[in-house]
Amino acid sequence: MKFIRIILFPLVPIYYVVTYLRNKLFDYGVFKSKSYDVPVICVGNLSTGGTGKTPMIEYLITLLKENKSVAALSRGYKRNTEGFLLAGENSTVESIGDEPYQFHNKFQDIKVAVDADRQNGIESLLKLNDAPEIILLDDAFQHRRVKAGFNILLTSYDKPYYKDFVLPTGNLREPQVGRKRADVVIVTKCKPTLNEDEKATILERLHLNDKQSAFFSYIDYSDVVLNSDNALKLEALSKFTLVTGIANPKPLVDYLTNQGLTFDHIEYPDHHNFRSHEIDLLLKKELILTTEKDFVRLKSIKGFEKNLFYLPIRFRLDDASKFEAIIKNYTD
Template sequence: MKLLRKIGFPISLVYGLVVYIRNMIFDRGIFRSLSYGTSTICVGNLSVGGTGKTPMIEYLIELLKENSQLAVLSRGYGRKSHGYLKAVPSTTVEQIGDEPFQIYKKYPQVTVVVDAHRRHGISLLEAQENPDLILLDDAFQHRKVTPTFSILLTAYGQLYVDDWYLPTGNLRDSKREAKRANLIVVTKCPTNLRLEDQEEIIKKLNPLNHQKVLFSSLVYDTVLQGEGDTLNLGALRNKKVLLVTGIANPEPLVTYLKEASVSLEHLEFGDHHFFTEKEIRSFSSKELILTTEKDFVRLQGKVANLYYIRIKHRFIGDGRQQLAKALESL
């Protein structure tokens, strides 16, 4: 894989040039970026791979749901439908994609819609749902919309400033575009990240005067969720566990489980993978199957003895208070 990335360096130069020209066209006003009457919060990143976007959307829902009528607009990556679609009780994961489906099932009081065309999606949301606030999932690189507030995520140990364009690196947008963020969150940090290390990262990111940099860890739950029951993580130590993942980066989860003394076999698929009947048959007879919440919504009802482990952001220091204060005016 590393060799292929190195061989792809000339392609990454062409990709970077295309990204530069595209951003320049928007910056100069040749292509218009529209603002809307409804406040919007964009959550996204500059790279491909997991930085914790969906857990951040859920964190914002928890933070804002009491005082605002919320809507979530997502592209619905990998869905088997087209156009604008609002989640309702009869909606399937195939229709809207795994992450929007996960959010809707967890927060049915929140309007969840999918539309690859963000302008069209926002316009219909305003006309039909009239929310107070729209959360734009994975929309940082979509320049056709100017959000009210932008949150840029970058993973600890994989900072965008240290990365390079696809396919040699993981960047899908220019590092310079970080200037459009109101808030930069360094995710997946060690829970005991020292102040000195935080200051070193801030220095490396070199934020603008108006930008804040916050730090968060991804925290795994110790209680596993199944279909109608739960299981303590400690109960896995005497069981044969198969971990099935279809996410961008399962390594943090694998590390967490091994540190919890869970002996497991890991079956890894690509991000947003929709499991075939043949694949499900190959592992459905296992004693206990553990997966992520995003994978669970694609496997639920198809596999017995299936459990998932919840994950959420936990801000380090006074990050939660700083985030809440930054969003007060929306």
């Protein structure tokens, strides 16, 4: 795969120019963007994934839902339905996608909807009798037809946008200059030992302007693993199989390794649809540990009731009070 990306390097300037010009046409109003009267917060990235958008959306939901009615709108990647769909009691991973299903499963007091056309999705939500007061857009930074009132750009500590190239050789969906559209940039999945000198170096390389704010975030892992019925102490796991279908499993793998745990790792692509022979292989494993996103896709399969667990995580910001004040100032 890396070799293919290297030989495709001559296509990088073409991709760069096309995406750059597309953004300029939106900036100059040739391509139209639509704004809305309700607060719309977009969470996205310049890269193709692995920056932690799902924990960020969940953080915002938890922050806002106590005082406002909130809706989360996603594309619903790899779902088997089309158009606008509002999550309900009969929704499945297949019908709305894994991440929206996780939001719906976890936060019963908000609206979760999917629509590849974000304009149509927002307008459909606003037509509801109990329309939301705040809309969170999941992975919509490049969806320029919607002009979000507030943009949160995520970039991972281990591969920040300033160390990356645009597709197809790199992982950037658009050139780094796209960062200028962000109101807030968050460096995600930082190491716990990140010091102030390292932060200063990163901030300098992010090339933000005076109107933009930057934060550093961390993933805190639980000391227990869960399934629908049971909880086990992480340290009590003698041997298990780690199964991941996420864009960047490295932080999780590193954490488990540093805990001195013994495991083998079966890695699948992000949003992987498990096939029957893969399911048969996994059912033979004595104990499986996975991510929450993978858990919601696998838990309903017969045979996984007892041996499938996930490791909960918590999204933590280094200056949470400042960030929360910025968000509440926008949404109030």
